[in-house]
Amino acid sequence: MMAYILKRFLGMIPTFLIISIITFVIVQLPPGDFVTSAQAEIAASGGGMDAATVEAMRVRYGLDQPILVQYWKWISGFPRGDFGYSLEWNAPVWDIIAGRFGWTLLLSGLALVFMWVVSIPIGIYSARNKYSLGDNVFTFLGFLGLSIPDFMLSLMWLVFATMTLGISASGLYSPSMVDAPWSMTKFLDLLNHLWPPIIIMGIIGTAELIRIMRGNLLDVLNQQYITTARAKGLEEKVVIQKYAVRMAINPLISVLGMQIPKMISSSLIVGLVLSIPTLGPIFLRSLITQDMYLAGAILLLMTVMLLIGNLLADIALAWVDPRIRYE
Amino acid sequence: MKENEQYLLKINNLKTYFYTLDGIVRAVEGVSLSIKPGKTIGLVGESGCGKSVTAHSILRLLPLKTCKIIEGEILFQRQNNHEIIDLTKVDPQGSLIRSIRGKEIAMIFQEPMTSLSPVYTVGNQIIEAILLHNQIEYPEAREHAISMLKSVGLGMAESIIDEYPHRLSGGQRQRVMIAMALSCNPSLLIADEPTTALDVTIQAQIMELLKSLQKQFNMAVLIITHNLGVIAEMADEIVVMYLGRIVEKGSLEQVFEKPLHPYTIGLIKSIPIIGNQTKKRLAPIPGSVPDPLAVIEGCAFRLRCPAYKQKECTGHKESPMVEVEPGHYVSCLLYS
Numbered sequence: 038m039m040a041y042i043l044k045r046f047l048g049m050i051p052t053f054l055i056i057s058i059i060t061f062v063i064v065q066l067p068p069g070d071f072v073t074s075a076q077a078e079i080a081a082s083g084g085g086m087d088a089a090t091v092e093a094m095r096v097r098y099g100l101d102q103p104i105l106v107q108y109w110k111w112i113s114g115f116p117r118g119d120f121g122y123s124l125e126w127n128a129p130v131w132d133i134i135a136g137r138f139g140w141t142l143l144l145s146g147l148a149l150v151f152m153w154v155v156s157i158p159i160g161i162y163s164a165r166n167k168y169s170l171g172d173n174v175f176t177f178l179g180f181l182g183l184s185i186p187d188f189m190l191s192l193m194w195l196v197f198a199t200m201t202l203g204i205s206a207s208g209l210y211s212p213s214m215v216d217a218p219w220s221m222t223k224f225l226d227l228l229n230h231l232w233p234p235i236i237i238m239g240i241i242g243t244a245e246l247i248r249i250m251r252g253n254l255l256d257v258l259n260q261q262y263i264t265t266a267r268a269k270g271l272e273e274k275v276v277i278q279k280y281a282v283r284m285a286i287n288p289l290i291s292v293l294g295m296q297i298p299k300m301i302s303s304s305l306i307v308g309l310v311l312s313i314p315t316l317g318p319i320f321l322r323s324l325i326t327q328d329m330y331l332a333g334a335i336l337l338l339m340t341v342m343l344l345i346g347n348l349l350a351d352i353a354l355a356w357v358d359p360r361i362r363y364e
Numbered sequence: 365m366k367e368n369e370q371y372l373l374k375i376n377n378l379k380t381y382f383y384t385l386d387g388i389v390r391a392v393e394g395v396s397l398s399i400k401p402g403k404t405i406g407l408v409g410e411s412g413c414g415k416s417v418t419a420h421s422i423l424r425l426l427p428l429k430t431c432k433i434i435e436g437e438i439l440f441q442r443q444n445n446h447e448i449i450d451l452t453k454v455d456p457q458g459s460l461i462r463s464i465r466g467k468e469i470a471m472i473f474q475e476p477m478t479s480l481s482p483v484y485t486v487g488n489q490i491i492e493a494i495l496l497h498n499q500i501e502y503p504e505a506r507e508h509a510i511s512m513l514k515s516v517g518l519g520m521a522e523s524i525i526d527e528y529p530h531r532l533s534g535g536q537r538q539r540v541m542i543a544m545a546l547s548c549n550p551s552l553l554i555a556d557e558p559t560t561a562l563d564v565t566i567q568a569q570i571m572e573l574l575k576s577l578q579k580q581f582n583m584a585v586l587i588i589t590h591n592l593g594v595i596a597e598m599a600d601e602i603v604v605m606y607l608g609r610i611v612e613k614g615s616l617e618q619v620f621e622k623p624l625h626p627y628t629i630g631l632i633k634s635i636p637i638i639g640n641q642t643k644k645r646l647a648p649i650p651g652s653v654p655d656p657l658a659v660i661e662g663c664a665f666r667l668r669c670p671a672y673k674q675k676e677c678t679g680h681k682e683s684p685m686v687e688v689e690p691g692h693y694v695s696c697l698l699y700s
Contacts, residue, residue, distance in 0.1 A: 260478055261473055261474075261475050261478040261479045262478060262479055262480055262481040262482075264425055264473065265471075265473065265479045265480065265481075265541070266481070267425055267465070268423055268425060268465055268466060268470070268471040269465065269466040269492070269493045269496065269544070270462040270463065270464070270465035270466035270467060270493070270496055270497065271462070271466075271492070271496065272462065273457055279484075280481050283481075283483055284481065284482075284483060287483075357483070358482075358483060359482065359483060359528040359530070360482055360483075360528070360530050
């Protein structure tokens with residue numbers, strides 16, 4: 038098992054390098070560079086820069102060097118934990134994104150937990166009561182959730198909370214609480230602001246998981262070993278839990294690997310709409326200003342999440358299913 | 365039948381129907397048979413003739429929503445006080461039927477590859493059954509499971525007990541299934557096509573094993589198959605089914621030596637005989653099994669019967685079960 042994990046881990050390195058090249062190229066693709074967009078912003082506010090200043094900026098930021106050199110300077114810092122230097126914020130990238138990265142992970146993680154906790158029981162219910170009223174209602178709600186994009190749901194919640202409920206729905210704290218010292222009330226206020234984005238992010242995946250769980254369980258319930266278990270004299274509850282659900286969950290674990298990056302990108306969008314300090318707002322800003330090291334680092338960080346997510350899912354799958362366990 | 369006759373299981377006029385979207389499938393249409401303690405009955409017929417449904421009806425393992433036993437009784441004599449209960453009246457999810465399943469009536473299935481859950485060890489699945497029906501502790505149950513694995517001829521029982529099913533061959537898995545089925549000493553073993561999915565050499569081994577275990581454990585066996593060769597190995601009595609009905613039943617010799625029903629004659633003729641002239645073709649039964657949704661009045665076999673329209677047979681009347689010789693029954697107008 039350890040050898041399997043190590044092998045998978047080493048296998049991630051080439052993937053990571055290839056993706057880092059693609060990321061770097063994509064970030065460089067828009068015409069111009071950070072200096073051009075800085076020039077444009079200054080010009081927009083009525084100022085101007087002479088050619089010498091522009092050239093000096095380019096040299097200072099290393100933007101005059103060949104792209105390969107720029108790439109190497111950026112990527113070679115990674116093993117040391119140096120993710121580059123943000124041109125716009127004038128600070129190391131990691132210092133800017135560390136806190137936001139934490140919120141992103143927290144929101145995405147809780148959204149994943151929400152999805153699993155909600156969809157597995159509903160999936161089991163739907164499969165065991167196939168075509169019943171409850172199954173149809175859940176299927177309908179699931180598809181409704183699946184078909185409304187997360188930004189739309191965020192906007193709807195924002196409007197509903199502010200106009201109808203009259204409560205604060207954006208940010209992490211109510212305006213009155215932002216500068217208050219830590220207390221129970223402030224913590225509750227934080228929780229009150231956290232659950233809506235978690236549910237909004239979770240809803241899309243929930244519908245998918247319900248359908249997968251329902252389908253898997255229906256398949257498994259037709260398997261011979263379910264009849265064997267019943268013929269042994271086991272209680273129906275044990276047959277379902279020990280034999281059916283245990284098998285039906287396996288494919289969900291592979292889906293989990295794919296859902297981790299989805300949740301991360303959803304947390305960017307929801308964070309942007311609801312003004313939550315995830316990576317979302319800063320990522321958008323860095324793309325607009327062509328702050329290439331910041332944008333690249335965020336993109337690459339998402340890639341790493343995807344790779345780690347898949348690795349974790351593979352390990353979990355090998356752990357629960359003896360047929361694919363490596364020895 | 366005489367009331368004082370000893371039987372372990374007696375099915376009287378069982379009718380099991382499936383309610384599908386396309387209509388009602390009369391899977392079992394009035395089956396009666398009885399099994400004596402320690403004896404073997406072979407239930408023969410082609411696919412879809414209702415033999416598996418009959419077996420599943422006994423243990424009430426049929427799908428609850430689509431399937432219903434609409435008539436008949438299944439009388440079973442219990443181990444403890446020889447009390448006789450009617451299994452058709454039992455709640456299919458209740459504790460009474462669960463105390464019979466696995467404990468008094470055990471079942472093995474056609475597909476050994478899929479009969480065991482792939483995510484639990486063999487031992488886990490056997491010990492679970494033992495602990496369920498016996499008031500013993502885990503170490504004792506494990507010992508018992510190992511001895512059961514040894515008695516079904518699995519030599520390395522101590523290591524096999526901790527293996528996952530995918531590491532075993534088909535024959536080994538069927539042996540594990542048999543060990544599991546016999547672990548609680550049932551008085552009746554239902555073997556639903558136990559050798560169909562196995563190699564011919566393994567088939568013979570499994571049949572031999574069943575035969576010797578039957579003597580050792582003194583249990584009755586209901587063996588379901590479409591393979592007459594399998595039946596000839598071990599059955600005391602044979603019941604031939606066609607389209608949910610019994611067409612002929614009798615002792616092994618009676619049915620094999622003097623088959624009466626045209627269907628039975630056809631079945632026996634279609635067995636390949638090794639060493640026979642290769643140029644001689646097998647004699648299949650013409651036609652195919654009618655649509656299961658169709659309701660056929662009178663003799664269900666008349667559409668394929670070579671003797672149809674012979675003599676006075678028109679096949680449109682219901683043919684009663686007649687006893688042609690002691691213990692040899694046939695349901696065919698030619699004999700009534």
